[in-house]
Amino acid sequence: MTHRIALNFEDGVTRFIEARADELVADAAYRLGFNIPMDCRDGACGTCKCHCESGDYSLGSYLDDAMTEDEAQERYVLTCQMKAKSDCVLSIPAASSVCKVKVAVHAGELAQVRQLSPSSIGFSVKVAEIGQLSYLPGQYVNVSVPGTTQARSYSFSSMPRDGMVEFLVRNIPGGLMSTYLSELAKPGDALSLTGPVGSFYLRDVTRPLLLLAGGTGLAPFLAMLQELQRKGTAEPVHMIYGVTSDADLVEVERLDAFAAAIPGFTYATVVADPNSAHGRKGYVTHHLPEAALHGGNVDIYLCGPPPMVDAVRGHLADKGVKPASFHFEKFNPSENK
Ligand SMILES: Cc1cc2nc3c(=O)[nH]c(=O)nc-3n(C[C@H](O)[C@H](O)[C@H](O)COP(=O)(O)OP(=O)(O)OC[C@H]3O[C@@H](n4cnc5c(N)ncnc54)[C@H](O)[C@@H]3O)c2cc1C
Ligand code: FES
The missing domain is CATH 3.40.50.80 (Nucleotide-binding domain of ferredoxin-NADP reductase (FNR) module)
Structure with a gap:
C-alpha cells in the first residue's frame, strides 16, 4: 500500500511522492530524487523537521533534542523517522531549488473555451500525462500564453477529470491571455502548465x-x-x-x-x-x-x-x-x- 505525500516547499512549489506504508518518508523522497533537508537520518539532530499540514502518520523514535513534546503535539514530524498512514501534506522549510527539485512542466492542449459572460471565460486543458499532474485543491499553475513567450498564473477551478483540468478567467480588455482566450484560441492549441504552486489549498476540515x-x-x-x-x-x-x-x-x-x-x-x-x-x-x-x-x-x-x-x-x-x-x-x- 502506498500513500501520496505532497511536499510543499518554502517557495510555493509542490511536488508529490508515493511512500509505501512501511517506508520512511525521507527514504521515499530521496528514492524519487527530492533532496529534502537531512543530516543524521537517526532522529537525533532535527534537521529534517517539518510541519505536517494534514494526514495521519506515525512519528517513529527520536531524541527530545531533535523534536520536543510540544512540537510533536503541534504536528511537527521528523521525515527521517516518520511513516505515513494516509495521504499527507508536508511543509518543507527549504526552497525547492535547494532540494534540487525542478518545477514540473506539463504539456497540454486547449480543449474548450467557454465565454461564461462578457467578463468571464472558462477554459479547459487536456493534459497529455494527467497522471503526472497532481495538485492540492486551491493551488495554481503557470499557463503559457500560446504564440508568446509569456505565462499567466491561474488557479485550477476543478480537480483533474477525464484527462482535463479547468480554469476560470476574468476577461481583461487588452490583456495578453484575455485576448488570446477571447479572440484567438482554437481547440488543439498547445499549452504548457508549470507547477503546481502555492500554499493556498484546503487543509483537513476540523472546524467550520x-x-x-x-x-x-x-x-x-x-x-x-x-x-x-x-x-x-x-x-x-x-x-x-x-x-x-x-x-x-x-x-x-x-x-x-x-x-x-x-x-x-x-x-x-x-x-x-x-x-x-x-x-x-x-x-x-x-x-x-x-x-x-x-x-x-x-x-x-x-x-x-x-x-x-x-x-x-x-x-x-x-x-x-x-x-x-x-x-x-x-x-x-x-x-x-
Ligand atoms: C497566484 C495567482 C493566481 C491567479 N489565478 C487567477 C484565476 O484563477 N483567474 C483569473 O482570472 N486570474 C487569476 N490570476 C491573475 C492572472 O494571473 C492574470 O494576471 C490575469 O488573468 C490578467 O492576465 P492577462 O494576460 O489577460 O492581462 P495582462 O496582459 O497581464 O494585463 C493587461 C492589463 O490589465 C491590468 N490587469 C491585470 N490584471 C488585472 C486585474 N485583476 N484587474 C485590473 N487590471 C488588471 C494589467 O496591469 C495590465 O495593464 C491569478 C494571479 C495570481 C498571482
Ligand atoms: S535527519 Fe536528523 S533528525 Fe532527521
Whole structure:
C-alpha cells in the first residue's frame, strides 16, 4: 500500500511522492530524487523537521533534542523517522531549488473555451500525462500564453477529470491571455502548465469553514468544493461570493449543485454595482453574518483581487475576530508584460 505525500516547499512549489506504508518518508523522497533537508537520518539532530499540514502518520523514535513534546503535539514530524498512514501534506522549510527539485512542466492542449459572460471565460486543458499532474485543491499553475513567450498564473477551478483540468478567467480588455482566450484560441492549441504552486489549498476540515471569493477568485473554491463533495464533511461550510457587476456572477449552477450535494454547504452572492437588481448589494464584508464567524472557531479561506483581501483582513481586525486560521490568495496582476 502506498500513500501520496505532497511536499510543499518554502517557495510555493509542490511536488508529490508515493511512500509505501512501511517506508520512511525521507527514504521515499530521496528514492524519487527530492533532496529534502537531512543530516543524521537517526532522529537525533532535527534537521529534517517539518510541519505536517494534514494526514495521519506515525512519528517513529527520536531524541527530545531533535523534536520536543510540544512540537510533536503541534504536528511537527521528523521525515527521517516518520511513516505515513494516509495521504499527507508536508511543509518543507527549504526552497525547492535547494532540494534540487525542478518545477514540473506539463504539456497540454486547449480543449474548450467557454465565454461564461462578457467578463468571464472558462477554459479547459487536456493534459497529455494527467497522471503526472497532481495538485492540492486551491493551488495554481503557470499557463503559457500560446504564440508568446509569456505565462499567466491561474488557479485550477476543478480537480483533474477525464484527462482535463479547468480554469476560470476574468476577461481583461487588452490583456495578453484575455485576448488570446477571447479572440484567438482554437481547440488543439498547445499549452504548457508549470507547477503546481502555492500554499493556498484546503487543509483537513476540523472546524467550520468560511470561504470568501471575489470575482474569478471563485476558481480555487470550485476545486475545493469538488474535493469536499468527494470526501464529505461534518462541518458547516459557508461561502460568500462577491462580484463587481451582474455579468461577473458566473458558475452559480455549479454552486447550486454543490449546495445540493454537500450537506452543510451554503452560499450567498453579493454584487457591488449599486445599479444591480441583485438582492444583496455591496461588498462581501457587508454580508458577512456574525454566525459564519463562529466566534473565531473558523478556518477562513479568501481569494480575490488584492484590495478585497486587505478589506476583509481589516474588517476582521475591526470586529476583533481572530479566526483559527486565515488563508488567502491575491490575484496580483502579472509582472512580465
Ligand atoms: C497566484 C495567482 C493566481 C491567479 N489565478 C487567477 C484565476 O484563477 N483567474 C483569473 O482570472 N486570474 C487569476 N490570476 C491573475 C492572472 O494571473 C492574470 O494576471 C490575469 O488573468 C490578467 O492576465 P492577462 O494576460 O489577460 O492581462 P495582462 O496582459 O497581464 O494585463 C493587461 C492589463 O490589465 C491590468 N490587469 C491585470 N490584471 C488585472 C486585474 N485583476 N484587474 C485590473 N487590471 C488588471 C494589467 O496591469 C495590465 O495593464 C491569478 C494571479 C495570481 C498571482
Ligand atoms: S535527519 Fe536528523 S533528525 Fe532527521
